[in-house]
Structure formats: structure tokens, C-alpha cells
Amino acid sequence: MEKQDISKLERQFQEKIDNEIKIEPKDWMPDAYRETLIRQISQHAHSEIVGQLPEGNWVTRAPNLRRKAVLLAKIQDEAGHGLYLYSAVETLGADREETIDDLHSGKAKYSSIFNYPSLTWADMGMIGWLVDGAAIMNQVPLCRCSYGPYARAMVRVCKEESFHQRQGFEIVTKLAQGTPEQKEMAQESLNRWWWPALMMFGPSDKDSKHTAQSMAWKIKRHTNDELRQMFVDVTVPQAELIGLKVPDNDLKFNEETGHYDFGEINWDEFWQVVKGYGPCNKERVEARKKAKEEGMWIREAANAYAEKRANRKKAS
Amino acid sequence: MTKQEALFEYLLRRADDTLILGHRLSEWCGHGPILEEDIALTNLALDLVGQATELYQYAAKVEDKGRDEDDLAFLRLEREYKNVLLVEQTNGDFGKTIVRQFLFDHFQILLYERLMESKDEQIAAIAAKSIKEVKYHLKHSSEWVIRLGDGTEESHNRVQESVTDLSRFIDELFYQDEVDELLIKEGVACDTSEFRSTYDANIKAVLDEATLSLPKEKWQLDGGRKGIHSEHLGYLLAELQYVQRTHPGMEW
Ligand SMILES: [Fe+2]
Ligand SMILES: [Fe+2]
Numbered sequence: 236m237e238k239q240d241i242s243k244l245e246r247q248f249q250e251k252i253d254n255e256i257k258i259e260p261k262d263w264m265p266d267a268y269r270e271t272l273i274r275q276i277s278q279h280a281h282s283e284i285v286g287q288l289p290e291g292n293w294v295t296r297a298p299n300l301r302r303k304a305v306l307l308a309k310i311q312d313e314a315g316h317g318l319y320l321y322s323a324v325e326t327l328g329a330d331r332e333e334t335i336d337d338l339h340s341g342k343a344k345y346s347s348i349f350n351y352p353s354l355t356w357a358d359m360g361m362i363g364w365l366v367d368g369a370a371i372m373n374q375v376p377l378c379r380c381s382y383g384p385y386a387r388a389m390v391r392v393c394k395e396e397s398f399h400q401r402q403g404f405e406i407v408t409k410l411a412q413g414t415p416e417q418k419e420m421a422q423e424s425l426n427r428w429w430w431p432a433l434m435m436f437g438p439s440d441k442d443s444k445h446t447a448q449s450m451a452w453k454i455k456r457h458t459n460d461e462l463r464q465m466f467v468d469v470t471v472p473q474a475e476l477i478g479l480k481v482p483d484n485d486l487k488f489n490e491e492t493g494h495y496d497f498g499e500i501n502w503d504e505f506w507q508v509v510k511g512y513g514p515c516n517k518e519r520v521e522a523r524k525k526a527k528e529e530g531m532w533i534r535e536a537a538n539a540y541a542e543k544r545a546n547r548k549k550a551s
Numbered sequence: 552m553t554k555q556e557a558l559f560e561y562l563l564r565r566a567d568d569t570l571i572l573g574h575r576l577s578e579w580c581g582h583g584p585i586l587e588e589d590i591a592l593t594n595l596a597l598d599l600v601g602q603a604t605e606l607y608q609y610a611a612k613v614e615d616k617g618r619d620e621d622d623l624a625f626l627r628l629e630r631e632y633k634n635v636l637l638v639e640q641t642n643g644d645f646g647k648t649i650v651r652q653f654l655f656d657h658f659q660i661l662l663y664e665r666l667m668e669s670k671d672e673q674i675a676a677i678a679a680k681s682i683k684e685v686k687y688h689l690k691h692s693s694e695w696v697i698r699l700g701d702g703t704e705e706s707h708n709r710v711q712e713s714v715t716d717l718s719r720f721i722d723e724l725f726y727q728d729e730v731d732e733l734l735i736k737e738g739v740a741c742d743t744s745e746f747r748s749t750y751d752a753n754i755k756a757v758l759d760e761a762t763l764s765l766p767k768e769k770w771q772l773d774g775g776r777k778g779i780h781s782e783h784l785g786y787l788l789a790e791l792q793y794v795q796r797t798h799p800g801m802e803w
């Protein structure tokens with residue numbers, strides 16, 4: 236294609252974006268837009284799938300029948316989110332299994348939070364309350380993302396995420412209002428999950444290499460630091476309400492700005508986990524690889540059976 | 552044995568079957584071999600835990616000693632669990648999990664079809680509600696048995712081994728004793744011997760289509776209904792009961 240044609244297409248594309256018209260799979264789009272979306276949506280899909288692991292770790296030890304059922308339902312939703320997101324990736328011409336192989340090779344990332352271990356029952360509450368809570372902050376604006384299939388998947392996903400956040404907060408509340416032993420369990424868990432939850436919003440704006448372009452394309456609507464601030468502002472009063480202490484000595488409500496000021500994230504820890512050296516990175520990827528490898532013979536069998544059936548149909 | 556004692560025991564047997572099988576299925580959560588099947592197995596687990604909850608609630612009411620459904624599910628000793636041995640068997644590979652499910656689903660559907668007619672309204676209601684789920688479970692497990700049996704040579708051999716291995720637990724599904732006799736007379740329970748031949752024919756039809764077969768030898772095991780289990784159950788209960796045993800008497 237001529238250079239001129241491309242710049243015309245690019246102009247039309249950006250006009251659509253500026254006018255809040257959704258980009259659909261068959262529409263022309265710049266390669267970089269496509270690649271950014273493939274990277275972001277597949278990472279999101281991987282996060283849903285890897286995110287099943289720390290919670291799956293407590294399904295067999297859930298303390299009562301109701302909690303067990305709710306936890307199973309929640310994890311099942313997350314796997315469902317993974318499915319819709321992989322379908323959204325495929326509308327961009329990417330192959331689901333190839334993106335999964337990138338996860339297994341370490342090329343593709345997923346949300347770092349899932350590289351922390353779930354050690355106590357309180358962690359099930361903390362994951363729902365903080366991790367799904369942070370996911371909601373990230374995902375609600377994505378419902379208005381410029382790419383149609385992603386935006387529509389997010390509308391569906393966000394409805395379920397708010398149920399996840401509530402069930403988590405309910406678990407934590409029950410513990411915080413329980414025996415001293417239970418309250419201690421909740422506080423100890425908050426101490427471990429608070430900072431990793433803040434890290435879920437990614438590097439600070441000055442170090443975020445993708446933010447400016449993503450905002451121009453209306454894939455992103457807020458910067459990482461804006462979203463992080465929104466999360467802190469919403470979550471700190473919730474902790475106070477149930478009598479838990481957020482583990483940050485610099486945390487203070489700022490009357491002037493109307494926001495909470497909070498301490499500095501340990502960015503060394505952040506980058507260590509992103510680069511693959513967090514407490515559970517290895518275990519998480521190994522578990523997913525093992526599932527895929529052990530699924531090979533099953534996929535082969537299903538394909539072989541489908542083929543036999545098709546042949547029998549033809550023959551008859 | 553009074554009718555009340557028999558009914559309590561009968562309900563525990565049904566509830567324990569579904570709880571323990573649901574527990575086993577939930578072990579797959581996040582590790583399923585294919586994403587769609589991860590979701591399907593978790594969904595099965597969810598249905599079975601739901602059925603168990605309703606059965607325990609009713610059992611607790613029948614017993615009338617102040618225990619609730621969670622006390623029954625989480626706070627009994629190993630010898631007091633009355634599930635059949637089949638459901639506590641380890642997951643093995645996906646094929647073994649499917650065969651275990653297949654053998655159980657075909658039994659459960661015939662049982663629930665009859666319990667829908669029970670004179671005990673509560674049992675009839677639970678059966679009527681659960682049977683919709685069981686129909687789906689049965690379709691899912693039967694289709695996979697066929698796919699794997701008639702898939703590749705490897706899948707055929709693997710799943711045939713599971714059929715051979717697990718078939719020794721079939722007879723116990725039909726176990727009956729004085730508990731059943733008393734409740735059959737009352738029109739509460741149904742006589743499982745009456746649908747044994749249907750069960751055999753139903754599973755044979757699927758296995759035939761899957762090019763699989765039951766072994767000729769018929770070694771049969773039982774014990775579960777009297778609380779005599781395989782060594783696997785103790786470990787399962789250690790996990791199931793962990794929080795309740797570590798932090799006794801708390802609300803969650
Ligand atoms: Fe999700
Ligand atoms: Fe998400």
C-alpha cells in the first residue's frame with residue numbers, strides 16, 4: 236500500500252477513536268495497535284487463568300460448605316473470564332495456544348500478584364477484597380476501551396468481579412469480627428497482601444513505557460498512578476470500617492487534596508517479581524505447563540474421535 | 552433401628568457420596584487439562600457440593616441433636632463417613648476421573664429418578680432438583696468415555712485401564728442393608744436391586760460405543776457404607792477438615 240493511503244487510514248482510525256467509535260475486528264487498524272491489544276488482552280487472559288491457582292489452593296480446605304461453594308463458583312468465573320479474553324485475542328488474529336505457549340516460555344507476563352503464596356484461609360478473603368478490588372479499578376474503564384470485543388468482554392467480566400470483591404470482603408469482615416485468633420489471621424494476611432495489591436497497577440507513571448500511547452488510543456483511560464490512588468482512596472476506609480490496620484506508616488488523609496497520601500512502593504520487589512523471581516513464579520508457570528502437557532493425549536483423542544466421526548458420516 | 556435412625560443414616564450415605572466426589576473433583580480446580588474441562592469439572596464439583604449441602608441440612612434436621620450441615624460435613628471421624636469407595640478413589644489422570652464419574656452418574660440418575668417418587672417429600676424435592684444437574688453430568692461423562700475410548704490408541708489404553716481398575720467398585724453402589732429395607736417398606740427409599748440390570752445395560756451401551764469393556768473377573772469390594780474405607784479417605788478428610796479442626800468452634 237502507498238504511504239499516502241496508510242496515513243489516510245491512520246487518520247481515519249484516529250478520528251474514529253477520538254469520536255468514541257469502537258474499532259471492530261474487520262476494521263483497519265495500525266499494526267502497533269493490534270500488537271498492543273494482543274499483548275494486553277492475552278496477559279489479562281493469562282492472569283485470569285494463573286489467578287485460579289492461589290485460590291484453588293484453598294478449595295479443598297474451605298472452612299464450611301457455603302464458603303466452599305462460593306469459592307468454587309468464583310474460581311469457575313475466573314476461568315470463564317480467561318475463555319472470553321482468549322476469544323477476544325483471537326479476533327485480532329492471534330492463536331490462543333500460541334499465546335499460552337508464550338506464557339509457558341516466560342515471554343508473556345501475567346499479573347504479578349499471583350506470584351505470592353496463599354498461606355491461610357484469610358488470604359481467600361484478601362484476594363477477593365484487594366485483588367479483585369484492584370482488578371475492578373483497572374477493568375471498569377476498560378469497558379469503554381476503543382476495541383469493541385475487549386470492551387464487551389469487560390462489561391461481562393466486571394459484573395462478576397464485583398461479586399468476587401464482595402465475597403472477599405465478607406470473608407475478611409467475618410474474621411475481623413471473629414475471635415482474637417481470627418482477627419490476627421486477617422491482619423497478618425492484610426500485612427502480606429497490601430503492598431503487592433498496590434503493585435497491581437504497574438510501574439509509576441514516570442516509568443510506564445506504554446501509558447501515553449495506550450491513552451491516545453483509548454485502550455487506557457487513566458494512568459497507573461491515578462488508578463492506584465483511586466484504589467487506596469476506596470480501600471482504606473473499608474479497612475478502617477472493619478478494624479484492620481493498613482500496613483503503611485506514611486498513610487494519611489490529605490485534607491487539601493481530598494486523597495490519601497501513602498508510602499513508597501518497594502520497586503525493587505516489584506521488578507524482581509515481574510522479572511520472574513517472585514515467591515511463586517516458578518510454581519505457577521510449572522503448574523500451567525503441567526496441565527497443558529497432561530492434556531495433550533486428551534486433545535489428541537478428542538481430535539482423532541472427531542475425525543473418525545466425520546469420516547463415518549461421509550461413508551454412510 | 553427406628554425409622555428416624557434409618558433415615559438419618561440413609562441421608563448421610565447419599566450426602567457423603569456427593570461431598571466426597573465433589574471434593575475430589577474440586578482438586579482439579581485450576582489444573583484441568585483443557586480450560587473448558589477445568590470449568591466443567593469445577594462446575595460438577597459445585598453441583599455435588601450443593602447437593603451434599605441440602606442432604607446434610609435435612610439429615611441434621613432428622614437427627615435433631617443440634618448439629619448443622621457443617622458439623623456433619625466437617626466434624627465426623629473417618630469411620631463415620633458412609634460414602635461408597637468409588638467416590639474417594641484418587642483422581643488419577645483425566646480419563647480415570649471421567650470413568651469414576653461415569654460409573655457414579657449412571658447410578659445416581661437411576662436412583663434419583665426413583666427417589667423423585669419417594670413418600671418423603673423432602674427427599675423427593677432434593678431428587679427432583681438434583682436430577683437436572685445429574686442429566687448434564689451423565690451426558691458429559693458418557694461423551695468423554697466415548698471420545699477417549701474411541702480416540703487414539705493411547706487414550707483407549709489409558710481409559711480401558713481405568714475401567715478395569717474402577718469396575719471393582721460398581722457392586723458397592725447397589726449395597727443395601729437393614730437401613731434400606733426399613734425405608735423401602737415405608738416408601739421412602741427405593742430398592743436398588745430393581746434397577747441393577749438397567750444400570751448394567753446402560754453402561755454397557757456406552758462402553759460398547761467407546762470400544763471399551765468391563766473385565767470378565769468380577770472382584771467386588773464394599774465397606775464404605777459401614778465406614779470402612781480405603782486408605783485414601785483419611786488424607787482427603789485431613790484437608791477437608793483442616794480449618795475446622797485447627798480452629799474449633801469458630802464462625803467462618
Ligand atoms: Fe476475573
Ligand atoms: Fe480480571
Ligand SMILES: [Fe+2]
Pocket residue numbers: 313367370395396399
Ligand atoms: Fe475475579
